[in-house]
Amino acid sequence: SQQGEEDPQALSIQEGENATMNCSYKTSINNLQWYRQNSGRGLVHLILIRSNEREKHSGRLRVTLDTSKKSSSLLITASRAADTASYFCATVIYNQGGKLIFGQGTELSVKP
Amino acid sequence: KAGVTQTPRYLIKTRGQQVTLSCSPISGHRSVSWYQQTPGQGLQFLFEYFSETQRNKGNFPGRFSGRQFSNSRSEMNVSTLELGDSALYLCASSPVSPANYGYTFGSGTRLTVV
Numbered sequence: 001s002q003q004g005e006e007d008p009q010a011l012s013i014q015e016g017e018n019a020t021m022n023c024s025y026k027t028s029i030n031n032l033q034w035y036r037q038n039s040g041r042g043l044v045h046l047i048l049i050r051s052n053e054r055e056k057h058s059g060r061l062r063v064t065l066d067t068s069k070k071s072s073s074l075l076i077t078a079s080r081a082a083d084t085a086s087y088f089c090a091t092v093i094y095n096q097g098g099k100l101i102f103g104q105g106t107e108l109s110v111k112p
Numbered sequence: 113k114a115g116v117t118q119t120p121r122y123l124i125k126t127r128g129q130q131v132t133l134s135c136s137p138i139s140g141h142r143s144v145s146w147y148q149q150t151p152g153q154g155l156q157f158l159f160e161y162f163s164e165t166q167r168n169k170g171n172f173p174g175r176f177s178g179r180q181f182s183n184s185r186s187e188m189n190v191s192t193l194e195l196g197d198s199a200l201y202l203c204a205s206s207p208v209s210p211a212n213y214g215y216t217f218g219s220g221t222r223l224t225v226v
Contacts, residue, residue, distance in 0.1 A: 030210055031210070033214050033215075035214075035217075040149075040200060040220075040222075041219055041220065042116075042202060042217040042218050042219040042220055043202065043204075043215075043217040044217070045213075045214035045215060045216065045217075046214075047214075048211075048212075048213060048214045088155065090155075092210045092211075096168060097160055097162070097167040097168045097209050097210060098143050098145060098160050098162070098167070098168070098206065098209035098210040098211055098215075099145070099157050099160055099168045099170075100145070100147070100155075100157060100204075100215065101157065102147075102154060102155035102156075103154075104154045105154065105155075
């Protein structure tokens with residue numbers, strides 16, 4: 001079964017607005033990663049946050065991690081039409097090598 | 113530098129046949145993982161190889177197998193194909209395992225079983 005649960009499943013916003021996606025997981029993690037996928041193509045790595053980190057920034061992306069609640073959020077600020085894609089969180093569990101366990105994803109639509 | 117290359121991009125096979133998919137990781141990357149993506153089950157881990165050794169295997173039947181060569185290139189094989197094997201198969205690579213900075217994915221092989 002999948003480790004991560006994401007919400008919302010779908011999100012539609014206007015260009016310039018912020019988009020927030022949430023991810024919850026079940027077991028202790030080594031790190032949590034966020035990926036973007038355009039139209040069933042390959043996944044693009046966005047950001048990785050380690051279990052001992054609480055917040056991380058990369059350009060317009062901000063990721064938070066709350067290990068006590070086993071949850072993470074991805075914030076995309078000032079969204080653009082080009083941000084339209086599916087976003088997935090993925091966890092790496094301790095002692096399971098490099099195995100990624102994905103959530104079911106959030107489909108983001110940014111309207112111009 | 114070149115990204116992760118998966119071949120072929122598209123494949124149509126008949127039930128009962130077998131198929132081999134190929135993945136060439138980024139030069140210097142020793143870890144290669146495979147994932148299956150379907151609308152119903154989402155992204156599911158198949159297996160991970162590091163320096164020619166299988167480190168991890170997902171919950172897939174024995175019809176799914178893989179290997180990694182000394183140059184880090186990897187192949188996965190599915191025997192006795194079933195309709196449910198139709199999916200996008202993604203390969204990911206990283207220098208180490210687990211990756212310190214995330215994984216680089218290929219564009220995938222879309223397999224259709226008819």
